Amino acid sequence: MGSLQYSDYQMILDTGSMTWVMLGYASHILLAVMQGWLIGAMLVSGCINVLGVGNSDVLRHLGAVTHVAGWRRRGLGSVQLMLAGGLGGPLLLGSVMAPVVLPGMYWFSLLSALAVVVMLVKVHRRQSLAGASAGRLARPLLIVFALLCVVGSAIERRDNLVLGLQMAFTAKHYRDREIAWQVASDRQSPKVGDLAPDFRLPSVDGELVSLSQFFGEKPTVLFFGANSCPAFSEGSVALNRLQRQYGERVNFVGVYVREPHPVDEWWLTPSRLLRALHNISKSRAAVDISQPQHQQQRDTVARRAKNTLLNAEMTLLIDGMDNAVNERWTGQPTRIYLLDSQGRVIYNPGMGPYAFNPDYLGIELEKMFSH
Structure with a gap:
């Protein structure tokens, strides 16, 4: 596995999801x-x-x-x-x-x-x-x-x-810390050509699920996200569309990770203006969630993400409070991988939110099934 920086990955974020914030x-x-x-x-x-x-x-x-x-x-x-x-x-x-x-x-x-x-x-x-x-x-x-x-x-x-x-200093503090963590964590994250490291997590339905159980017949879209991430929340619309289009030929598996913008940390709506813009834009990003402090709280907000953002047919797993899977895959605040039927990484645009855009995943899926 190599060590990559932001500049080595794609910068494909749909900035429309962030317009009201900016x-x-x-x-x-x-x-x-x-x-x-x-x-x-x-x-x-x-x-x-x-x-x-x-x-x-x-x-x-x-x-x-x-x-x-x-x-x-x-x-x-x-x-x-x-x-x-x-x-x-x-x-x-x-x-x-x-x-x-x-x-x-x-x-x-x-x-x-x-x-x-x-x-x-x-x-x-x-x-x-x-x-x-x-x-x-x-x-x-x-x-x-x-x-x-x-x-x-x-x-x-x-x-x-x-x-x-x-607002400026809070954003700089948390974003600088997030980038430093991403760059350090990404050194061990799987790159294109690597075999995906297996993990086992509970789903929002309470069933223990291993990533490897999806291997064998179909490729797998593995995505990471949380309620308060605008890129993921808005991008879930495109993810749902792709799942409806390719659901019979592709597994769609998500992992709920730490909230990037909880009200008690880097809150996206610390002002009346931002709350008004959030409502006017009809953003799907949650702005009323505190960072879960124990597993039961995380399970609750993960179920909210599944019910409000994702198709019922998708599998959503919940990372543990040790954030082990998030650390291994550098999933926060959001990320997408495409794995082949044997569990090998074939598409990894990079660290979120800048490399998160399901429309580009759609291009990869179209190429895959056009042959």
């Missing part, structure tokens, strides 16, 4: 960037005005408000610094006071963003009447940023910057 995450990260820009604009403007130094057209083109002269300049600068503090306060104080205060601290950034809108609207109106050109485009853009931040905080009842950063 749209939601991108929206929250964009709101965080917008709020960060507002903080920067208010902080730079406030420092310049309080210190009474310079009046840069370049900075004003980026949204800084530094045109005010005289005694009002320091007053405006003080207000701007207060607004910057209000916009960034939840992030700065959250790590210390999160358990008690953070849930309600979004009001600081929401009201600060609203105050930025009022201030910039007044400034923009005066500058437009005076015929000034510097900041003519930046100020309306910042007004839009601030309004979107107000709407985002009001809907989520959370600070945009805190939420966006939490």
